[in-house]
Amino acid sequence: MCASANKKFSPPTNRQRAKALGDTNQLNDDIRRAVTVGIHKCFLRFPEPKEGDWVTINEEQGQTVQEFEQTERTVVHSTHKIIYLQPIGSFDHSRTPSLDIICEFYRPFFPGCELEILPQIDFIDFSKHAQAEKRINRYTQQPQYLTSFIINHRKKMRRQRQNNNNQELFCIGVTMADIYPEHNWNFVYGEASIDDGIGIYSFARLDPSFPNTATAGPCTDDERILILKRAVGVFVHEVIHLFNIEHCIYYLCLMNGSETEEEMDGHPLYLCPVCLRKMYSALGKETKHFNTIQMYTAILDLCKIFHFKEESSWYEHRLSLLNAEEDKKL
Numbered sequence: 001m002c003a004s005a006n007k008k009f010s011p012p013t014n015r016q017r018a019k020a021l022g023d024t025n026q027l028n029d030d031i032r033r034a035v036t037v038g039i040h041k042c043f044l045r046f047p048e049p050k051e052g053d054w055v056t057i058n059e060e061q062g063q064t065v066q067e068f069e070q071t072e073r074t075v076v077h078s079t080h081k082i083i084y085l086q087p088i089g090s091f092d093h094s095r096t097p098s099l100d101i102i103c104e105f106y107r108p109f110f111p112g113c114e115l116e117i118l119p120q121i122d123f124i125d126f127s128k129h130a131q132a133e134k135r136i137n138r139y140t141q142q143p144q145y146l147t148s149f150i151i152n153h154r155k156k157m158r159r160q161r162q163n164n165n166n167q168e169l170f171c172i173g174v175t176m177a178d179i180y181p182e183h184n185w186n187f188v189y190g191e192a193s194i195d196d197g198i199g200i201y202s203f204a205r206l207d208p209s210f211p212n213t214a215t216a217g218p219c220t221d222d223e224r225i226l227i228l229k230r231a232v233g234v235f236v237h238e239v240i241h242l243f244n245i246e247h248c249i250y251y252l253c254l255m256n257g258s259e260t261e262e263e264m265d266g267h268p269l270y271l272c273p274v275c276l277r278k279m280y281s282a283l284g285k286e287t288k289h290f291n292t293i294q295m296y297t298a299i300l301d302l303c304k305i306f307h308f309k310e311e312s313s314w315y316e317h318r319l320s321l322l323n324a325e326e327d328k329k330l
């Protein structure tokens, strides 16, 4: 996405991984088992990176559970948390992933949060200055929009809505248009303003036919599955960032950073023990909504319906280990 000097990166040691997870003795049975049982059977350690991978280009120190818990989080301790999804621009193309299906996947990952899809807006609606923030990418010859412009526009819209609704947790703009964060960047998949709880994410490059999406024929079954899987992965990953959870360097994990779509495809659709515990911390402690077995069962059902074969196998295997452990206790 952005060229810069290579950085030295070594995957964490077992000790560093254990430190990142922290002491699990005080956790309730469900989350404690989820982050301690059968870990070596189900979670692969973060691999030695290849040249051009995210960690060779972007500095990642890792974020332990303790560090995460010490950061000021944008978590609302209310029982009624709403995350708004704002479609920006057209989603009508036949190759576009369905927002409704993406939302179905979203729900089990964020127990206790509601998701509401706002009416679609268009780039042209933003303001008369919108054209100034639009450029044609010199490599793809496709239009691109500046992320900060979209985020600032969302802030204005939120202020107008604030009186009617004070339960908004985050607002996430999604678009099929390509986006860029700064003039010297080629593109970006997404960008978030964590303090404002606002993010903007583009699904444009998730289609293997990009930048010729407009003229590509209908999706094959394999392409449809690939595009949906990438879109679900990007969406869930980016919403998790809004909780102030940083990139994961401990295991292969949904929260690993990706430099390319190929690198993204190598990352799983599940959270490693460290990141799962952070989500529990962010959502589960107060409201008691968080139940890993229920979460995994719901995700497994969706993976089966939408033909995510590898993901189905992983969730099935993980659930069988966790359920066996639960049976032992009974």
Ligand SMILES: [Zn+2]
Residues within 6 Å of the ligand: 237, 241, 247, 256, 257, 258
């Ligand atoms: Zn990320």
Ligand SMILES: [Zn+2]
Residues within 6 Å of the ligand: 248, 249, 250, 251, 252, 253, 254, 255, 256, 271, 272, 273, 274, 275, 276
């Ligand atoms: Zn992780």
